[in-house]
Amino acid sequence: MKLNELLTYLHEPLLKIEEDIEITSIEMDSRAVKEGSLFVCIDGYTVDGHDYADQAVEKGAVVILAEKPLQVNVPVIIVNDTKRAMARLADAFYRQPTQELHLIGVTGTNGKTTTTHIIEKIMAEAHKKTGLIGTMYIKIGDEQEAVQNTTPESLTLQKTFRKMRDKGVTNAMIEVSSHALDLGRVHGCDFDVAVFTNLTQDHLDYHHTMEAYKQAKGLLFAQLGNNFNVNKPKFAVLNRDETVCDEYIKMTAAKVLTYGIDHKADVMANNITMTSNGTTFDLIAFGEKRTVSVNMAGKFSIYNILAAACASLASNIDLDTIVRAIEKLEGVRGRFELVDGGQDFTVIVDYAHTPDSLENVLLTIKQFAKGDIFCVVGCGGDRDKTKRPLMAQIAAEHSNEPIFTSDNPRSEDPGMILKDMEAGVLNKHYHSILSREEAISFAIKNAKKNDVVLIAGKGHETYQQIGKEVFDFDDREVALKAISELNK
Ligand SMILES: CC(=O)N[C@H]1[C@@H](OP(=O)(O)OP(=O)(O)OC[C@H]2O[C@@H](n3ccc(=O)[nH]c3=O)[C@H](O)[C@@H]2O)O[C@H](CO)[C@@H](O)[C@@H]1O[C@H](C)C(=O)N[C@@H](C)C(=O)N[C@H](CCC(=O)O)C(=O)O
Numbered sequence: 001m002k003l004n005e006l007l008t009y010l011h012e013p014l015l016k017i018e019e020d021i022e023i024t025s026i027e028m029d030s031r032a033v034k035e036g037s038l039f040v041c042i043d044g045y046t047v048d049g050h051d052y053a054d055q056a057v058e059k060g061a062v063v064i065l066a067e068k069p070l071q072v073n074v075p076v077i078i079v080n081d082t083k084r085a086m087a088r089l090a091d092a093f094y095r096q097p098t099q100e101l102h103l104i105g106v107t108g109t110n111g112k113t114t115t116t117h118i119i120e121k122i123m124a125e126a127h128k129k130t131g132l133i134g135t136m137y138i139k140i141g142d143e144q145e146a147v148q149n150t151t152p153e154s155l156t157l158q159k160t161f162r163k164m165r166d167k168g169v170t171n172a173m174i175e176v177s178s179h180a181l182d183l184g185r186v187h188g189c190d191f192d193v194a195v196f197t198n199l200t201q202d203h204l205d206y207h208h209t210m211e212a213y214k215q216a217k218g219l220l221f222a223q224l225g226n227n228f229n230v231n232k233p234k235f236a237v238l239n240r241d242e243t244v245c246d247e248y249i250k251m252t253a254a255k256v257l258t259y260g261i262d263h264k265a266d267v268m269a270n271n272i273t274m275t276s277n278g279t280t281f282d283l284i285a286f287g288e289k290r291t292v293s294v295n296m297a298g299k300f301s302i303y304n305i306l307a308a309a310c311a312s313l314a315s316n317i318d319l320d321t322i323v324r325a326i327e328k329l330e331g332v333r334g335r336f337e338l339v340d341g342g343q344d345f346t347v348i349v350d351y352a353h354t355p356d357s358l359e360n361v362l363l364t365i366k367q368f369a370k371g372d373i374f375c376v377v378g379c380g381g382d383r384d385k386t387k388r389p390l391m392a393q394i395a396a397e398h399s400n401e402p403i404f405t406s407d408n409p410r411s412e413d414p415g416m417i418l419k420d421m422e423a424g425v426l427n428k429h430y431h432s433i434l435s436r437e438e439a440i441s442f443a444i445k446n447a448k449k450n451d452v453v454l455i456a457g458k459g460h461e462t463y464q465q466i467g468k469e470v471f472d473f474d475d476r477e478v479a480l481k482a483i484s485e486l487n488k
């Protein structure tokens with residue numbers, strides 16, 4: 001694509017480059033630059049991309065996008081915010097793929113991965129070709145690619161959306177993290193439906209206050225419909241039972257649809273009953289009622305189902321198709337996943353890594369547990385430190401045998417993370433076992449018939465990051481190994 005054409009998408013008054021250069025790719029990492037690349041300098045959290053402009057030019061960059069003047073022998077385009085400018089350029093370079101997709105974005109502290117997967121199943125039931133981007137992977141049809149972030153940066157996003165279109169995808173769903181909204185990773189995405197799950201504490205290391213965190217999530221609704229294709233109708237799908245709902249309603253210019261359990265909403269669940277193999281409830285959508293049985297436990301799961309149903313109705317999927325899909329749901333990997341090695345007690349691996357999710361999962365387990373509850377839990381390093389004592393407190397309050405251990409300590413001292421957790425449970429009974437493998441083994445060795453062992457925090461993850469090293473580690477495999485050793 002020619003540079004001057006690309007630059008029109010920045011809407012920068014007076015911006016003009018004399019020479020019309022052919023741009024072969026846009027890169028934000030100097031190491032990926034090729035002949036003809038446009039290199040974007042990003043002042044990151046670790047290093048400043050402006051310091052790599054020379055290296056980019058040496059590797060063939062023909063133009064640099066920067067936030068300050070640079071001494072290089074190629075044109076330098078200066079903008080106030082290179083991340084957001086990059087997002088616009090990426091959207092243009094990949095020929096505005098989200099305008100050709102029905103795009104659903106899901107934000108909220110908990111439930112994004114689960115909700116996007118439920119929507120994916122509903123879309124598949126409606127014979128749509130789907131693409132999904134989130135914590136676990138990028139998934140196009142049945143093909144999966146690994147991801148580093150829940151919401152990748154804009155270059156990867158737009159390239160992926162174009163790839164989806166090339167493979168015939170019509171309906172895409174994406175988890176939109178608060179970091180992504182704050183950092184402009186989804187700037188340039190033309191969302192059709194924006195979904196909100198809930199807002200509880202997490203990521204205060206990044207946002208510092210709940211107010212800032214709330215505002216960051218609100219951007220998905222505030223910006224909905226600001227982009228490009230004004231002819232496509234836009235819907236904000238909001239959780240009526242969350243106190244922040246009214247604020248997000250005020251922020252958005254889009255049509256609002258609500259879902260809820262405790263308050264009256266467009267899409268609701270009534271008469272929720274837990275059964276031995278799941279939950280039954282009346283799904284009431286715009287006055288129409290269907291009684292549904294799902295293979296998922298807990299009120300929080302019903303919220304995710306309602307969010308997905310509401311988003312699908314906003315996408316013109318009919319209620320019967322939605323009901324058929326949700327009755328076939330089998331749950332999402334690492335979310336309330338049962339581990340069965342033939343033992344006479346229940347083992348559950350779950351991705352609860354926030355105070356609210358841990359509490360929800362433990363309260364759900366309490367509803368059916370016939371014996372004691374063991375809770376193996378740790379907190380990630382280089383993440384919100386203030387959630388550590390809270391998670392420990394919740395584990396101690398709602399389980400009989402809380403076992404604190406390591407999650408992904410990353411650059412932090414695992415022993416110090418345990419100390420932060422222990423500070424939340426003075427005068428209460430608990431165990432602290434630094435090695436996650438030993439902690440899981442301890443729980444499994446000590447569990448008796450009808451007890452429940454919850455292994456929380458890492459869900460689908462197949463690694464453990466300690467320092468800079470990443471080891472193979474899968475809670476489910478470690479649990480199965482411990483179970484297999486029980487009768488030896
Ligand atoms: C705080 C944060 O979001 N950091 C993200 C950021 O990294 P960074 O700012 O440290 O980047 P940096 O290393 O300083 O590099 C700055 C620039 O210099 C460039 N560079 C660097 C070296 C070089 O030799 N040449 C060069 O050009 C880099 O390519 C980059 O453009 O940009 C990276 C590339 O896009 C991200 O992978 C990285 O996410 C890190 C891994 C991360 O842990 N992020 C978390 C906090 C996060 O974003 N989480 C959310 C929410 C999770 C959830 O709740 O679900 C998520 O969406 O994942």
Ligand SMILES: Nc1ncnc2c1ncn2[C@@H]1O[C@H](COP(=O)(O)OP(=O)(O)OP(=O)(O)O)[C@@H](O)[C@H]1O
Pocket residue numbers: 108109110111112113114115135150175197198300301303304334335336350351352353356357358360361459
């Ligand atoms: N609607 C919900 N409300 C509260 N807790 C939930 C909800 N849905 C799921 N959870 C809990 O949160 C955990 C993570 O769920 P999920 O992976 O769907 O959330 P997420 O928002 O994608 O998380 P992440 O921020 O890591 O991407 C689950 O394992 C479960 O314990």
Ligand SMILES: N[C@H](CCC[C@H](N)C(=O)O)C(=O)O
Pocket residue numbers: 135150353379380381383407408457458461
């Ligand atoms: N998306 C979340 C995942 C946390 C998972 C937990 N296992 C940890 O490593 O802290 C985060 O990056 O904060």
Ligand SMILES: [Mg+2]
Pocket residue numbers: 112113114134135136150175
């Ligand atoms: Mg997720």
